[in-house]
Amino acid sequence: MGVFNYTFHWRPAFQALPAMLEGALVTIQLAVLSMLFGIAIGVVLSLMRGSKNRLLSGFAVTWVEIARNTPALFQIYIAYFGLGQIGIRLDSFIALLIGITFNNAGYLAETFRGGMRAVPPTQTRAARSLGLSAVDAYRLIVLPQMFRVVFHPMTNQMVWAILMTSLGVVVGLNTDLTGVTQELNVKTFRTFEYFAIAAVMYYLIAKFVTLGARAIAWRLFRY
Amino acid sequence: MIEIERVKKSFGSLTVLDEVSLSVNTGEVVSIIGGSGSGKSTLLMCINGLEPIQGGRIAVDGIEVHAAGTDLNKLRRNIGIVFQQWNAFPHLTVLENVTLAPRKVLKMSRAEAEAIAVQQLEHVGLGDKLKAFPGKLSGGQQQRMAIARALAMSPKYMLFDEVTSALDPQLVGEVLDTMRLLAGEGMTMILVTHEMGFAREVSDRVAFFKSGKIHEIGSPQQIFESPQMPETRAFLNSVL
Ligand SMILES: Nc1ncnc2c1ncn2[C@@H]1O[C@H](COP(=O)(O)OP(=O)(O)OP(=O)(O)O)[C@@H](O)[C@H]1O
Ligand SMILES: [Mg+2]
Numbered sequence: 001m002g003v004f005n006y007t008f009h010w011r012p013a014f015q016a017l018p019a020m021l022e023g024a025l026v027t028i029q030l031a032v033l034s035m036l037f038g039i040a041i042g043v044v045l046s047l048m049r050g051s052k053n054r055l056l057s058g059f060a061v062t063w064v065e066i067a068r069n070t071p072a073l074f075q076i077y078i079a080y081f082g083l084g085q086i087g088i089r090l091d092s093f094i095a096l097l098i099g100i101t102f103n104n105a106g107y108l109a110e111t112f113r114g115g116m117r118a119v120p121p122t123q124t125r126a127a128r129s130l131g132l133s134a135v136d137a138y139r140l141i142v143l144p145q146m147f148r149v150v151f152h153p154m155t156n157q158m159v160w161a162i163l164m165t166s167l168g169v170v171v172g173l174n175t176d177l178t179g180v181t182q183e184l185n186v187k188t189f190r191t192f193e194y195f196a197i198a199a200v201m202y203y204l205i206a207k208f209v210t211l212g213a214r215a216i217a218w219r220l221f222r223y
Numbered sequence: 224m225i226e227i228e229r230v231k232k233s234f235g236s237l238t239v240l241d242e243v244s245l246s247v248n249t250g251e252v253v254s255i256i257g258g259s260g261s262g263k264s265t266l267l268m269c270i271n272g273l274e275p276i277q278g279g280r281i282a283v284d285g286i287e288v289h290a291a292g293t294d295l296n297k298l299r300r301n302i303g304i305v306f307q308q309w310n311a312f313p314h315l316t317v318l319e320n321v322t323l324a325p326r327k328v329l330k331m332s333r334a335e336a337e338a339i340a341v342q343q344l345e346h347v348g349l350g351d352k353l354k355a356f357p358g359k360l361s362g363g364q365q366q367r368m369a370i371a372r373a374l375a376m377s378p379k380y381m382l383f384d385e386v387t388s389a390l391d392p393q394l395v396g397e398v399l400d401t402m403r404l405l406a407g408e409g410m411t412m413i414l415v416t417h418e419m420g421f422a423r424e425v426s427d428r429v430a431f432f433k434s435g436k437i438h439e440i441g442s443p444q445q446i447f448e449s450p451q452m453p454e455t456r457a458f459l460n461s462v463l
Pocket of ligand 1: 234237239257258259260261262263264265266
């Protein structure tokens with residue numbers, strides 16, 4: 001009967017809001033950092049993948065394959081325990097950041113590769129024929145068109161990154177939204193209340209990103 | 224003046240231009256006709272240095288196009304080119320498409336560039352489409368925009384590569400009218416075309432291309448009425 005006797009106690013849960021909001025900031029920080037690194041590495045991987053050097057393209061293909069076809073949880077686990085076993089001890093925040101960045105970079109590399117192919121070489125040729133330098137042709141003609149193609153998948157990855165940060169609990173992270181929530185839960189056993197509030201916060205952060213991205217897209221991509 | 228001397232061009236083992244020589248004087252209109260794959264587009268791309276060459280030389284107003292120290296970006300200001308496929312920049316409005324190069328290459332102010340762009344767009348009958356994106360234009364309108372875009376740089380030469388071949392028949396006329404206008408104004412032009420009637424009407428000379436060589440060149444009357452080479456005759460019979 002235990003479950004059915006559960007009575008909701010929202011007041012103490014709401015008192016924990018400031019602590020949870022602080023956790024949410026750590027979550028956002030993790031997601032943003034993992035995206036910035038993920039974008040940078042993703043660009044490099046997509047270039048490596050197109051390279052004629054077998055070693056470079058092989059490295060990129062392996063990264064992309066693992067990132068996309070194994071659970072994100074394992075990727076984070078390996079960043080923490082796997083590297084730990086070969087003597088690289090990482091703070092759980094850093095390990096989680098590495099795990100999510102690994103995942104982001106793998107997905108984004110494919111996104112960028114698609115983006116590069118989406119702008120036909122005739123666009124560069126047309127720009128160069130007008131006397132534009134190679135840099136200007138890339139900056140003013142190729143990049144903006146590429147950006148449009150990759151924008152939506154990048155937004156999705158950002159949302160995915162936010163949700164992936166919740167996996168930090170498996171490597172002992174207790175400062176992000178899930179970590180804070182879990183600690184409160186352990187102390188009070190008000191599981192439902194705390195996790196319901198946390199879920200709403202995740203939802204709001206994700207929605208904010210999606211709606212913000214939609215507004216940006218609406219401003220930028222009028223064609 | 225454009226001087227093309229014994230130009231050789233190949234892609235790998237495929238020879239595309241085989242000792243092509245042609246001089247185009249200021250004010251002259253030269254048409255290039257010939258079958259698919261004979262090297263017509265490639266020649267135009269070599270003239271403004273979009274493609275390297277493996278032999279011979281090309282000079283525009285005495286400037287060696289393929290010499291090591293040549294500033295191609297500067298050279299290209301003088302040579303407008305309009306391609307076979309429409310090459311509108313889809314993320315820019317019609318006006319922005321046309322002002323881009325004057326602003327970025329000639330470093331004009333926005334107002335200056337827009338004044339020229341509006342003038343050129345009105346010239347080709349697109350004065351009412353300034354704010355439209357190319358995706359909203361017909362093929363013929365896009366092609367006329369590309370012509371205006373090239374003209375906004377005030378080039379001395381215009382190269383046209385089958386600018387009507389991807390158009391619906393009812394749109395061909397408006398683009399040809401635009402080119403006719405230019406020819407009438409004394410623009411120096413090289414045009415690759417499948418429109419034999421048009422080539423005959425506007426050209427000072429017509430060159431027949433076959434297998435990367437100029438097989439025959441002469442006045443429109445000579446090429447269309449009494450071609451000397453059997454290949455020219457066979458080609459004209461196949462297209463007329
Ligand atoms: N970038 C390239 N790489 C390899 N081969 C090429 C390239 N560009 C053109 N070619 C080849 O060079 C030859 C000449 O091509 P080109 O486009 O100049 O012909 P064209 O006379 O313009 O034909 P069309 O009337 O079909 O436009 C063709 O066999 C073509 O396949
Ligand atoms: Mg061609």
